[in-house]
Each structure stands twice: as C-alpha cells, then as structure tokens.
Amino acid sequence: MNVMKNNNRICDILGIQYPIVQAAMSWITDAKMVASVSNAGGMGVLGPNAGAEFEGSKKISTEERLRNELRKIKSLTDKPFAVNIFSPDEGTDDTYTQTVLNIFLEEGIQTFLSVGFVNKKLFRQIKDHNATLIHRELTPTPEAAKMAESEGADIIIATGYDEGGWIPQNQIGTFSIVPTIVDAVDIPVMATGGINDIRGVRAAFALGAEGVYVGTRFIVSEECPASDITKQDIIRSKAKDLVFVSSLQRSTPHKLARELESMYKNGMSPDEEMSLRPGMLEGKLDEGIVSVNTAINVITEVKSCEDIVKELMADFIK
Template structure:
C-alpha cells in the first residue's frame, strides 16, 4: 500500500488506527497493533493517572514503533493525564468528548501530534480552528460513547471531507478491508477500528464479553443513555432497565443513579453479561473469531488490496 497523509503524519506503515477503547486498549493491544504496522492507542478513559503512566512505559518497552494515547476530555483527571503524556513524551494523542481548543495548543507546543474525534462536520471545522493535525469522523455505528446526531459513517465522512481539508480518518462500522475501501471512496485517508480490535487476543476485555460479542446478530446493539452520554450497548438486563426508565421519561439524575460507578468495568473487564454496561459496535455481528491483532491487520490489508483490484476491473 502506498503512503498517504495519514501514514506520513503518524510514521506508520498502514493507515489503520486502533480505537482507544476503555477496558480493552492497554499496552499489550496498542503495542501489538503498532508492531503490525498500524497505530496502537492506549485507552486512558478507564485508567487512573498512575495506570496510564505504567501502560505508556510498558508500551515503550514492547514496541519501537509510534503509538499514542486516547484521552476523553470529559475525564475527571484529564489535567494529570495530559501532564503524564507530556512528561513521557508520547508522540501522538487522540482526544474526544470535548472541545479541541482546550488542549491542542498545549500538546502541540510539546511536539505531540493531535487528532480529535468528531460526530459532525461543524465540530470538524472547530478542529481546524484549534489547530489539530487530523480529524476522526466517527459515525453512529460505532461502539461505546457516540455522537447525539446519530449520523452514519457513510453520510458523515463525505460531509466532513467537504467541510475541511485536514487528514481524515473514518470510524464507526469498519472492520474489514472492504470497509476500508468504502471509507476511502468517501474521502477518508485512514480508518480507526475499535470493535474488531476489542475482539482480539491482546485486548484486555474479559473473555466472556468477547464471546458474547461474537454471538451477536444484527440489531442486538442499540444507542442508549441519550440523556447522559449516548452509548451503544448490547441488549441485556442492564439495558432493559435503562430502556424502562427512558420510556417513562426518567431524568438524567435517575439514569445516572442507575448507571452508578464502574458499570462498564463490570461488563467489559469483569464479564458480568447481565448487569454490566456492554459497549460494542454494530459491526460485531460480522466478526466470528478472536485472533491476534497482527492477523486482523494482515487480513484487512489483503482484503483491501483485493477489493481495489476487483473494483478496478469493473468499469461501466
């Protein structure tokens, strides 16, 4: 595969970025993805500051390739996390769930490459104003926390491409080489993949959670908790109780009380399949096995190249 603006920006072989997913994306997964030619991200959203530092240091030992840290800007200890990535000289930071203006200039002043995740083209324009280096356009299909706009990837990517000229990464519902080709056809120059990497050998997610995800059929995830922070969930007992509250018009405080503390950890990391918050993307229904991250990347690139070749032959 030829180099493009994403591979050049991040100094990686393939324009494939691993999503920095809470409870899935530790140093093992990040280093495995980076070693295989993509860009691995440590997911700081589920880590205390000292744990983030530990994972960064272990990732440095496990790979000599570029890697980054994904930081949700709504994280309560975000200032401590930012200080750690600066002190540890992390080369790349992906930010999300907040205003890119807040931290971009500070990070860039320390020679850190910054990408920001958006769910709409108006937010992408704010990224340009903030001076970010790349934008991730994440569609409604994605797992975990999502945009309120509920815009699908196929609609969002071309709208963002039309609005800005920054290097563009597509996310949401992408797990294959064919999906990568489709994203590139719409104007993306890279893909960020979460769900497929969450269901790999190196993912720190609980094995029971991984197996539950492999058994999902179409329609068995749904965007929920819209009054708090929209989150795509697997339908289970916890989801049903959320739905009951939402159907009767519960307040955000009532939903917050039900959610409590550590609900995602209970589901994804500890494997409580009924009372846990089980976050995963729609594309999970297409995944049938747990394999190493390197195999995922190798298969995506092989299918990407095969698809590009077959489409080249089909002229109308």
C-alpha cells in the first residue's frame, strides 16, 4: 500500500519534506535530537526540560537553558523546528506558560506545539505573532478538536491510548480516535500512539491522518540524550510487561515502577513526574520510570534519527 500523496497539507503548513514530527518528551528531546530530525526532513520539537543535565551539575535558570537550546538548534539546522508549550486549562495559573512563551517569541519561534487544553489567551498570543500552531489535547474529543480549530489551530494531533507519555483518560485507542477527530475538523490531523514502524504510519494514513507524531521510536535513536541503558531497556522490554504507574503513565517494569504500580492499584496517587529524569535520562532504571508506548515490540535496534525518518517515511521518498 502506498500512502504517498502528491500534496500533503502538513508538509505544506510546516514547510517540511515528510509528514513526521518528533514528539516533545520531557528531559530527552534536546537541541541535537531536534536538529537531527529536522535535517532528516521531518520536524523536531524541543521538549520540556530540554538541555537539563544530570543531578549535581551546574544549575542554570529556565530562561538561560531554553535560550541556549534554541540557539544550539539554530546553529545545527536551517530547517523548520517547533517548540513544546503547555496549554493550561482556562482559569488556572499560567505564569510558567507565559514566561516560556515570552522567551519563545523573543527568540523568533515560528511553530508552536501546544499540549494540554484549548486556552484562548495562549492561542491568540501565538496567532497574533503569525506563528503556526499544532495542538494536542491531553484527552482528545471531537468537541475539543473543533474548539481548537475555531481558535486558530492549524493542525490537530489525535492521541490514542496506545501512546507513551501522558495517556488519554478516555481509553480510546489510536485506531478509534484518529478517524473520530479527522471527521470532526477540516484542518489536517496527525496521529500519535504506538507508531513505531512503517506499518503504523500506513495505518494512520488509512484512518485519515495526514501525518504522524512519533515519540517512543525516537528515544531509541543515536541522537537522543536518553541513557544507553534506557534505550537497551526499551529494546529488551515487551508490551505485555508494561505496568501502570498511575492513570497517566505506563513504564517498563523495574523497582520504582513496581512500587508506583502497587500504590496506584491501592488507590493512592503517586507523583511519577519526577521519576522520569532518573529513568529516562540517567538510566537509573530502579530509581525511575521509562515511559513508552505499547508498540515497543517492533523496536529492535538503535538507529540514527535520519534512518528512522527514512524507514517510517519510505512511502513518501521518491
């Protein structure tokens, strides 16, 4: 099956060669990785906590760290890239989001990926700067997608329950949610959740998606700053072994993940967010969690970002 189309709206909107965007993952999507994906013809996205070092290293401010990473990206590629920004629910504290947004605007960022909720104030500020806006609702619904479209979003990401990272709370799989969101809006939709090889890409396009948003596969890349121990853990692990550490995240099964799983099953609310750094970035598997999607069985080796893009986008390469 060849899913290549002569005109792809996502490529046109983002100014990229192939309709693949690297997911913004906390701690492990830094300047080098972002630039590598963009140079390969996709779009890299700078993630939360990008550029942070190991515990005990020199502490720098969020502003300094972000500006450093953005300038590194610009030195490594002249291709389009995006930045991740949390979009808080309206009426909640948005101080951090506003601080980060101001830095991004001052640095001339042209493409934003908002994650969270439809926030009219944030959307308006981004669109007032003539920037492109990709929106990913944490728990996608047709209603939220329509609202994002009406508030100026250029592209919607439809997230399936198969994904790594923060899992949607409606427990609807990628195969079900993608056509639901595609049918709800006129703007193009990207699929995410369990897309680790070309079969996942083809399935996404068969469901009406016009692009893919890929995270877990890029963790197991040469350029990803995740520990080599973490990458090998993902290669060795199987989907059947993943454990829920909360209603929001799965992990490969290690000491802390098992403890969090037990707390979650017993009705407690563990704070798993700070466990990502040791597990994902530092390779301390028993002290952290390794958050991945449910299609990890098909990941068998570490490859360069360029090779991953070529593999997943083979139907688009002329």
